[in-house]
Amino acid sequence: MATPKDLQDLLRLLTGQNKNSMMEAMKRVKALQSANLSRLTFQLASISAIASTDITTLNSAIGGEKAAKSLLRACKLYIKSKEGAADKNIIENSSKNFKRKRSQYELLDQPKTPAELEASLSLPQPSEDEEAISRCIVYSNRAPFLLAFTVQLLKYTMPEQPLSSRLSLGQAVVNFQANKKATSSNLRELNCSQSLSWGPKIKIMNREVTVLKRSGYNWKGDEMENEHEKKDDVNVKDVSKKRWNISKSMTSKKSTFVARSIQISSPSDVGAALEGLFTEDQGLRSATHTITAWRVQVGKSISEFFNDDGEKNGGQYLLDILRGENLDGILLVVSRWYGGIMLGPERWRIISEVSRDCLSQHLRINGSINQDALWGLNLEDNSECSIIDNVIPVFKPDKARAYLLNSFASPPDLNFQKKKKSVIAVYREKEENLGLLLEALDILFISWTSHLSPDELDHRAWGWYSQTRPDVEDGVMGWGAKGTVKLSDILKLKRESPIDLLSHCEGTCANRLNTKSTPQ
Structure with a gap:
């Protein structure tokens, strides 16, 4: 077939x-x-x-x-x-x-250590120049753009996955989408291998892909061995990289409640985590009460603490929730904006609901994959080699990386009289464009990570991809067709900070006042 x-x-x-x-x-x-x-x-x-x-x-x-x-x-x-x-x-x-004669028992491709494999797959260093990013326009088709989108998204929705896994999983998503389009266009029949139920499956951007666990794959290398030496060197930047889980907001009698939680490994993480939270979302500083509680294991005992911040018995109530769920290594924060009407016992129900909604994200288990690194499985590998020769048909990360590096050119120049670029110049241009694209996607996802759970971020990502992908004809007519992507369109999707929103509101109000004061 x-x-x-x-x-x-x-x-x-x-x-x-x-x-x-x-x-x-x-x-x-x-x-x-x-x-x-x-x-x-x-x-x-x-x-x-x-x-x-x-x-x-x-x-x-x-x-x-x-x-x-x-x-x-x-x-x-x-x-x-x-x-x-x-x-x-x-x-x-x-x-x-092969200038020297090789032994017939010598391996042609020596296996790499995990650290060597990850280093060999490194992508272009993203640019931090947001102005250069906003000016950049890339010329590509949809498949590599979807691959880049998925690889960067997985950094924030599945941070335990190394780059090799993210490339493999990204290629699995691209393959799923291509098969779906081919089947819907009646150009091929549904392969029975698509419906195989063996092995765990995960959803990425609402696309279900089959995965293979890479149990025991220690891709962090020496970083894991020296982790105990670095625990004391905690700062705001390190802690802020961890992901805050956020609950839905609840409002009753003009009072609004929102819960947030984050994993901590020592009591010294608490101050840095809170400082990073308030720096990232300055709107939280306007909350009437910021109730906190935390529990963390220190040696063989549990260290715990709470702070009411003016909400009587609120901190103790949060600590009781953590104890009841037998959770440790968690900092729980509930923000309340008081609406002027006292709630009485109703506040405990709301605090409990937003807290448990937030903590449920720590208790969630994704199938049976836990925190293992993953491969994306290629169940439609129709190569003539046997399964023993192929070992296991997975999407190879080196091929996905090569695909990315060769796919993002600049739009074709309509001035044909210009001197043709050399092959090296074209390659460097593609590499630079890829770096700008990766940074644009990073800026987008980072702006939402503290406000959306990983599942919510994953769910929204397909809509963002659909808004920014190359504009080509739908269906088979658009297969392989290329179009332009303005990176400024990606930056427009990022979440505005409270300071930006305040500046925008002040500017709007000033314009309205000027309009009203102008004599008719």
């Missing part, structure tokens, strides 16, 4: 070398797929399948001898050019890497 890539390659060949329109190419592909050729055991839906058939069979499939000859010649030339490129790579590798 032809894969989505086979269909894309065939469509490109028909619209390129054979100079057919996209509509004609699609009709020809469907004719090749639906041809009733009883003596063939495969569909004529890939370039290799067409190149291996004869002119008579192809003529009966598409109903035109001239068109059949042209298509057969183009497919054979395509296969020949691919084989020539492969032979060239083999010769180059032989001259560079």
Whole structure:
């Protein structure tokens, strides 16, 4: 059965070398797929399948001898050019890497340590120049843009995943979307492997992908071994990198309550965590009461503390909730904006509800994967190698990385008289564009992390992707088509800080006052 890539390659060949329109190419592909050729055991839906058939069979499939000859010649030339490129790579590798005679027992590709693997997959360092980001426009198709979007999103929704896992999972999401589009366009049937139920599955941007646990994969290396030496060196920046969970807000008689919680490892983390919270969201400083309670294990005993901040018995109530849930290593904060009407016992019900809503995010278990690093499984690997040769068909992170590095060019220059850029200049330009794109996505996600839970952030991400992806035709007509992405559109989606909102409101009010004071 032809894969989505086979269909894309065939469509490109028909619209390129054979100079057919996209509509004609699609009709020809469907004719090749639906041809009733009883003596063939495969569909004529890939370039290799067409190149291996004869002119008579192809003529009966598409109903035109001239068109059949042209298509057969183009497919054979395509296969020949691919084989020539492969032979060239083999010769180059032989001259560079195999000058000495190797032992027949020597491994050609030495396995890397986790630290070496992660280092080899590093992406371009994101730029911190927000003005340069807002000016940048990249030219790409939707698949690599979705891959970049997913890789950066997973930094904040699944921070326990190393870069190799994020690249693999991102490619799994891209593959899921391509299969979904191919099936809905009737260009391929649903592969039975898509419905296999073995192995855990996770949802990323509402797309369900099958994963494989990488148990025992210690990708942090020496950082884990020296962790105890760094625990005393706690500062606001380190603690603020941890993710605050946030509850839904509840309002009763003009009083509003919101709960937040974060993991802590020692009592010294509390002050830094609170300072980081108020710095990140200065609107919390306007709360009438900021009730806090925390519990943390120190040695064999539990250290705990609470602060009412004017809400009588409020801190003790939060501490009782933590004790009742048998939770430690948690700082719980409830903010109350008093509306002028006393609530009485009703306040305990609301405080309890927002607190438990927030703490439930710490208790949630994602299937059976826990905190293990993951691979995205490629259940549609149709390669001719056996499962033993392939080991396990996972989406390889190095291929996903190469795809990203080669996909984000600048828009084509309409001035054809300009000097053509060198290959090195084009590569560097793509690398720089990728760095700007990754930083734009970082700015977007960071602005929302303290206000949305990981699940909520993941749920919103597809909408953000849909608003900013390249503008191409929907359906098969847009396959492989490229469009522009303005990084300023991504920056417009970030959450405005309270200071920005205040400045905006002040400016609006000033404009209204000036308008009213102007004589008519």
